[in-house]
Amino acid sequence: MVVLESTVSPSACLYVCSTPIGNLSDVSLRLLEVLREVDLVLCEDTRQTRKLFSRFKIPADRLRSYHQHNERASQAWLREQFAAGRRIALVSDAGTPLVSDPGAVVVETAIAMEVPVVPIPGPSAVLAGLVGSGLTMTPFVYLGFPPRSQSERLLWLEPFRSAPATLVLYEAPHRLEATLAFLRDTLGDKPAVLAKELTKLHESFARGTLSALCERVAAEHPRGEYVVLIDNRLTAEDAERVREEETECAWQRALEEVRHAMEQGMSHKQAVAEASERFGVKRRELYNATLAQEQS
Numbered sequence: 349m350v351v352l353e354s355t356v357s358p359s360a361c362l363y364v365c366s367t368p369i370g371n372l373s374d375v376s377l378r379l380l381e382v383l384r385e386v387d388l389v390l391c392e393d394t395r396q397t398r399k400l401f402s403r404f405k406i407p408a409d410r411l412r413s414y415h416q417h418n419e420r421a422s423q424a425w426l427r428e429q430f431a432a433g434r435r436i437a438l439v440s441d442a443g444t445p446l447v448s449d450p451g452a453v454v455v456e457t458a459i460a461m462e463v464p465v466v467p468i469p470g471p472s473a474v475l476a477g478l479v480g481s482g483l484t485m486t487p488f489v490y491l492g493f494p495p496r497s498q499s500e501r502l503l504w505l506e507p508f509r510s511a512p513a514t515l516v517l518y519e520a521p522h523r524l525e526a527t528l529a530f531l532r533d534t535l536g537d538k539p540a541v542l543a544k545e546l547t548k549l550h551e552s553f554a555r556g557t558l559s560a561l562c563e564r565v566a567a568e569h570p571r572g573e574y575v576v577l578i579d580n581r582l583t584a585e586d587a588e589r590v591r592e593e594e595t596e597c598a599w600q601r602a603l604e605e606v607r608h609a610m611e612q613g614m615s616h617k618q619a620v621a622e623a624s625e626r627f628g629v630k631r632r633e634l635y636n637a638t639l640a641q642e643q644s
Contacts, residue, residue, distance in 0.1 A: 357433025362458040364451065365437050366444040366470030370548035372403050374471050380404055382468055386437040388429065390414035390454065396441040414438070419453040426454060430463045437468075444472045448492045448518055474516055477543040477575035480553050481514075484579065488514040494527055505534055508580070515578045521570040528565060528576070532558035535580060543575040602627040606638045 363382050368374040383389060383406050391397035394411045401408045414422060429436060440449035458465050478485050489508055494517060495501050508515060515535075519527045524542075531540075540561055542554040554564055558578065602623040609619035620638060624631040 356430050356461050356463055359433040359435065360430045360461075360463045361435045362430075362454060362463055362465050363435070363437040363468050364445050364455065364465060365439045365468040366472065367397075367400060367439050367442060369442040369471045369473050369476070369546055370551075372400060374547055375400070375404065376468070376470050379468050379470060380406070382437055383439075385435070386410070387434040388412055389437045389439060390451075391439050392441045392450065397439060414450065414454070416450045419450050423453060423457055426457045427461065430458060430461050442471075442473075444470070447472060447474060447490070471547065473518070473543075473546050473573075473575050476546045477516060477541070477577055478514065480543060480546075481541040481577045482553075482555065483514045483539070483541060483577055484581070485514065487512075488516055491515060491517040493518050493520075494523075494530075496523070498530070501530055502534070505531075509535060512581045515580050517576050519574050519576055521572060521574065524570050524574055524576075525562060525565045528558055528562045531576070531578060532562060535578060536586070539579040541577040543577065544570070545572050546575065598627040599629055602629045602634055603638060606634065610638075 363386060365379055365382060367379065383401070383404075387410065389397065389411050391411055391413065392415045394408075394413050397411055398408050400406075401411070426436075436454075438445050438451050438454050440451065443449070445451035446455065455465055457463075474490050478488060489511055491504070491508065495504050517527075528540075532538075535558070537557045537559050540556065540558045542561055542565070543552075544554075545551045554561060556564070605623040605626065606616075606619045609622065610616060614622075616638065617635075620631060620635045623629070624634050
């Protein structure tokens with residue numbers, strides 16, 4: 349990242365603020381203090397943020413709309429605000445900014461101008477879903493919202509298909525059933541959890557395999573945004589199948605190695621000894637299996 353020559357007032361600061369994801373009682377005292385004291389509050393939707401401000405009697409005259417469609421166009425304006433020493437809070441409609449929400453350009457601009465970036469931690473649907481899921485939390489991989497087209501989804505998921513981790517993603521209700529089916533067909537019928545309405549009155553966690561969750565969603569007509577969590581680690585059956593495949597592959601390669609070595613003039617005994625050591629197969633079994641080659 350290019351660092352711009354700093355002519356910024358030392359009072360300039362960017363606060364990246366986590367806000368409640370449903371239950372306004374999850375607000376932190378530190379967040380309220382920051383929102384009351386900053387000069388500007390950048391928010392995705394001023395109507396959503398006004399609800400929070402109204403609940404805690406914070407004047408809403410410093411709100412400015414800032415979303416994915418205007419963040420690049422606002423960059424010059426942001427530089428002016430930081431240069432003038434403004435203290436700016438960044439919030440999203442719910443949860444932690446930058447986590448599938450706009451805000452990266454604000455942080456990028458602040459860092460380039462050597463303006464302090466101060467996180468105000470708090471609610472996050474990713475973490476709330478993880479701790480309530482019952483799945484192993486470490487490691488986990490957050491994937492955000494899946495792309496809409498099948499070809500883009502395949503490219504999006506490919507780097508993580510073999511990741512031995514809990515995969516976490518968000519999905520809208522009208523795409524949920526198709527996404528679960530895609531995950532099942534691509535990853536296998538792994539253990540999974542659907543978390544919905546987190547921190548709200550009808551918060552729920554549905555647990556089962558991806559196939560079972562597909563059936564449940566088809567019968568329920570889902571509403572609200574979902575956190576989808578998949579345990580992508582190998583099951584005992586998966587691990588055994590992989591071991592069997594690896595053993596068979598090693599055995600076939602050892603047989604081929606013995607044949608090739610003997611064709612090059614190596615003795616049967618020596619060829620077996622070297623191939624057994626190289627591919628980790630039992631020497632006596634390999635010797636017996638390749639005895640016919642010596643006799644031919």
